[in-house]
Amino acid sequence: MAKVILTQLKTKNSTQEDLKKTIKKALEQLDFDFKKGINSIVIKPNLCYYWDYSTGETTDPRVVATIIDELRNMIGKNVAISVAEADASAMKTKYSFDVLGYREMCKEKEVNLVNLCEGEIINKTAKVGDKELNLPVNTILLKADLVVNVPKLKTHNVMGFTCAMKNMFGAIAKPYKYSYHKVLAHAIVGINKEIKSDIVIVDGIVAKGRYPKKLGVIMTANDVLANDFVAARIMSFNPQRVKYLKLAAREHVGEANKIDIIEDNVKMSEVKAAFPCYSHFRHRLSWRLQLKLLRLYGRIVKDVIPPVLED
């Protein structure tokens, strides 16, 4: 049975000690067998923008630093750990690693910092439903004994809902991932079929919906789909109506039904009530309508449309 553990930090400003205790306890509760010959670990945070953790958009480097410490405690000091992220359409890791504090953190923790678009990359063909997708993947992810997915608890302007499965989409070794946006649901499911997240640790310390909010939540799971089903409910989405979650359940990417939700020191309903919900459907509809009206206005009045609003 898939397990999802919901915990909340005791302090609002997430002290190091609090973070350490919370992540340690959550990992212990997962009952994951850390003794089964793990030599290499890849941690995949969400670093898709240049906006730091305080905006709720990207994973807090302190969370990743704590995970590194705890994994070393549980597995051994000599385990090879890499923190990995790929370049994105509007983000280059060579800057974001510095901007978001990852280069400094990885140096301090003596772990590798990897741009997944560099190094040995192989093309995987993922069959999802009736579609076949070509997905370039860095072999570091394929060779890892343990993949730790560290997404954010936040909403996404295209998908609406986003969490662990969408975070893995960011691992595709191709900078211009915008090219997948027409088949986004299939691409998300495809990459999660190719790369299995062994553990998911969601950084909900600062969550992001309509605005960023300090929730102090850490969610841990041993199943990527189960994690996303729970996260979706927290963010007031019906997981059965999120296209890629539905597709992932159909493709058996993970467990969608038998989920053991452990509410450690916080109730799911409390987190849901505190999350700053945002109707992305309404937002997208309103943007689309505004852009359509703008184009109509431009044609009738012959006014200038600024290039920034071109699609």
Added chain:
Amino acid sequence: MGKLHLLNALHIDDVSVIAAADKSEKNRKSVERYGVKTYDDYRELIDTEKLDAIIVSLPNFLKKEGVFYAAEKGVDVFLDKPLARNLAEANEIIQKVEREKVRLMVGVNYRYFESVQKLKEVFDEGRVGNVIITTSDLILNGPFSHPLVPAPVPEWWLDKKLSGGGALLDLGYHLIDILVWMFGDLEIAHSELRHSLNLPVEDAATLMLKSKNTEATCIVNAGWFSRSVFPDFNFRINIHGTAGYDSTDHYAPKNMRVHAAKEGLKNFLRRIAMKEVHYLSYTYYYASFFDILKIFFESINKGTDFPIPLNDELETMRIIDTVYDKHEEK
């Protein structure tokens, strides 16, 4: 900004857009659909076409080269701000245009916001008395802004040698330019540059300037560090005087979407009534780009002086250069 200038120029009366140059084929194609001839090298464009003026919208490290080439061919220039990467380069540019007897106007479009124009009027008329303190803020996401179709930040922005600087030169330039316009000579009393994003260029700058003429204290806060999405616009100038205070916020739209709807409707009615449309007024922000370009071309056509003295731009560059020098010494 080059494409925006081109679209604006196409809508200005008595202006014929002859051609555009861009290294990128995609960009060239995107303007060819407006019937504009294109070149992949601006030098070829200048050599081939007969021009009265040229808009130079190049990355900072190419500005000097672009202005020099146009000046040598006797073409007047509209140049995107900042004037240059540093004071020495700014002086070279100004000396060159003077030597070649061509005219240069820097595109400091913030002067043409309705809110700034109104605040300047209040200031000039002394309606708030003697201004003792002025504060100015321009804090956005700088080069990290996200268009509808995401694109990577051009790397020259983050290389100090190529860009000349960060938030101070990019956004602080507008604020200092307006303060120079209002107060004249300014001296630096204090300055602070921050690198909170761990980039080679600063992402935040705070300056305290003193007006030599009026002894007013002027605070400048410029930053690239804040996530903002169009039409959010975190810009204001507040003047605090002996007879009261005023702010650009008093003259700026409270709600950008309501403003867009109102202005769109007004323009629609203007079009029906065959009156002149106020281009881009619905965006508030981009209208200033249209207005400043229109004034540039009107001055060219009428043979009058440009309304933005180059000395103001040199003074702005002097202040910025002094701050950078001071912090490099540290």
